[in-house]
Amino acid sequence: MSDSILRSLDITNFRSIRGHIHAPLDAKVVLVHGENGAGKTSLLSGIELALTGQVQSLLRADPNYERQLLHRSAEDGSVVLRALNGSEQTFSTTLAPDGAKSDNGLAEPLAAFFRERAFLPQSLLGQLLQIYQDAGNDAGSPLAQFVGKLLGLDRLDALEAGLKPLVDVRNVRKAVDGWLPAENEKSRLDRLLNDQRKSRSAINDRIIAALAELATICAALDVGVEVQEDSLDAVSAALSDGRDDEQFATLTDQERRFAAIRREIGEAQSAASTDTPLPGSDASERYSQWEATNGTRVAAARARIEALLPDLSLPSDPVRLADEALTRLRTERKQLEDQATQARTAIVRRARAQDERDVAMRQRETIDGEIERLSATSGSLASALAELTSFIDDNVCPVCDRDFSEVSADSLSDHVHTKIRTLSASAERLLTLGRTRSEVQVTLERLDRELETLAALQLDEEALAALDRRRAAIDAVNTELDAMADALREGARLRSADVAARRAVSEAQSRQVSLAATRETLTSFATSAGEAGVAEGESFDAAVVRLSERFAAQTSRLQLRVSQRRDGLNKIAAIRTDIQKRQDADTQISADFSAWQTADTALERAQSLRDQGIEVRNAVDRLRSGIIRREFNDRLNRLWRDLFVRLAPGEPFVPAFRIPASSTQKLQPKLITEHRDGGEAGGAPGAMLSAGNLNTAALTLFIALHLSVPKELPWLILDDPVQSMDDVHIAHFAALLRTLSKEHGRQVMIAVHDRQLFEYLRLELSPAFADDSLLTLELTRGARRDSVCVSKRYSYKEETALLAVA
């Protein structure tokens, strides 16, 4: 790189330089001198403009600085720099009143190097420490750029930046195919499983409750089988035992016989107790007449009643017949009516429930349809777009760079905001839909259960019709009986008179015989029914009451048992249905659970890899900050200290970058001062150093940064870095410049306004060996004339003053 050298500079009408000046630059050291305003800074920034196409320090002060580049009195101007950088090159910029146009400049990495590391404008010197003090850890911060340049940690940077999306799960969803669907699938299955488990547990509760009731029933029935789910068959068999029915049948038979006996007893007793005189023979006659008139009707009515109530033993007395039949028939009719009403209600309700269920099904389909249409990712997309809006300034899309006005008359940001609103609304909608769907699902299940219950209650049409027919028949008989009531009463009266008359005769005869026989019969019946016979002295009435109470008790007990058995059997059927349902639910749950496990496993394994990716990134961070820390301590700080001590040998505190010792991922170097001989660190440079030494610190920092990075352009251009002789020990500074020029091959270009300093530097930087060279440029300008640049070249001259002695 030693063949990299600035050759010459031609400036026409640039900033404070009026007219044309030519400045040769081809020396190892170029000293520029001029009074304030003579154009030193213009000369140096002209070099920057020619090389990079811009003037950084002016850009910082005024973004529209380009209009100020041309000298006020001129129409056009130019800056032409010739340099040898590998090969002979010419960099030029033409100036016009509205700005500068770079015809040929350095390519970007080199231009940046020149801006950052080779050229120290006067204005930057005061800000340099501040700039580096405020440097954070961003990739774009001056420190990070310096470090990046220094180490070229491109691959580590690529790793760090490339793995960054892993940290935020939203970015992971975007980057990793299948992540989001797997998450959605998992949460869907989660909800599904939850619902299924809930309904399964409801079924199970039902089963347990039914089993408990069944156990109560079985206990009441003395069934010697333990009630458990798996013993249902045995319980069922035990409940189906027909012995109670047989007993009931026997009992009914006995009751019938008992009733007959009671009648006999009644007859016998009444006969025995009747002391009425024999009725007149007209009673028989009048009865015959009545029977001739009404007998057929009564017989027909009796036949119809018997047909309707086959179980009923009808009394022969027409009035009692009518009364008893009416009572029974009314009860029967009421039962039938209830049954029919219930069945009809069930039919109606069932139809309604089916309609409701149909509606609910359709609702659910609609909801499912909508859910399917709404993208589940709209929420994330909305938030991503919302973040994007801050990057939208005009109508140019930040993603595809097309102008939105090609597509629509609206502005792009309006469009995006509308889109975000739509997407957010979709996400909101999705929540609502989910909620509604579960409500509908609950309704559906309730309706299904209701439908099952109703199906059990419902009768088929034929049975219903039969019920109706039977009721109608009963109604007819009732009407008939009502109509016949008077006749019947009359007939009954007549008949009883007749019978009484006739019986009075025969009964009186057979009274004793029949009573004895009756007593005999009752005793034998009682014995056959397992009861004590009619004891001596026990009246007929007492015995009858005793027996009938006994029968009534047995009857009700058996009826209860029979109905309990029926209940038990029904319960068993219900339990079986529920067990089947539970089994189905279990199957479904296990299927869904295995799907859930698949999704969960995939997610877990992916998550573990994601964690590892993050760990890789952390390791990259650690490693990088480790390297950076080392670089700072071993290279930059050492060099800076060396340079600083050269310029300020009497200053006990030296500035340094301090990297916090703790291994944090964030690299946050702080500017501090350290005592030169070690020991505790001091405060920030601003607090510890004098103004002059602060200036020295900034100047040496710039030079240290320049020397730390690989030498891409061996040029060091300093614009009046020493404002007054007091700032730095000028002699030391001069020695440093000489060191840089003569030992490290830098072409040093420095502008000073102080005459004394200029003279001193000219002496100190004089050529020390054969190839060494020094150029001085003296700039002057007058109010009414063009700027003038006088150059003078000094070459090596053998020193003779001491030769005589040495």
Next chain:
Amino acid sequence: MSTAPLIQAIQKRLRAAGYHDLSTPLRIAGVEFPFTGAMRGSDGRALDLVLLVDTTTGDFGDRDGERVRQRVEALSRALDVTASRYVVTLILAGAALAEGVETLSETCRVLQVENIALGQAGEPADETAERQLDDRIRVLLPLTLPLAPTDPENGSGPAMDQLIRALQQGTDKALLDAVVEASAVGEAAVTEAVAEVVGQFFKASSEGEPS
């Protein structure tokens, strides 16, 4: 030849830095200038004339600030007369009045060396003392740049090896290999590679029933 240990230590250090002794007294423009020590640099520093003054034990009026100043000014004028380009650096070994140093600084570069712990043989006692001595006369010493980092072109070699070594345990090898390989291409390639590796488990399950 001075026997003061501090002077000897300074001379030794400067000799190591490429300076060589001049015989004293110096004779310039026919005038003799006696000094405790005088040295001259070489190559880029060939115009450096270093004069040593022992303010503690020295001869030739070294202990008197005023006489030192007169002598240096006379030397300076003699150099001017001969149009010499020599740059004079005066090293004051030992304590000196701040006022005197200030006055001297108008004529030449002045470095002051004192309070350096020295051993028996006139060597700096330890590393700290050595550094303190260097700091005092550092402007005369060559500037050594720290070693350039290895392989500055891409910084990949040692850093990447170190990374891979640090991550070998507990990290999925496929993942590590993929991202390390992609890191040479750039940030986007790394993201793509890691997404591919992480997403592999969804390949099989995504063929299941759609949600």
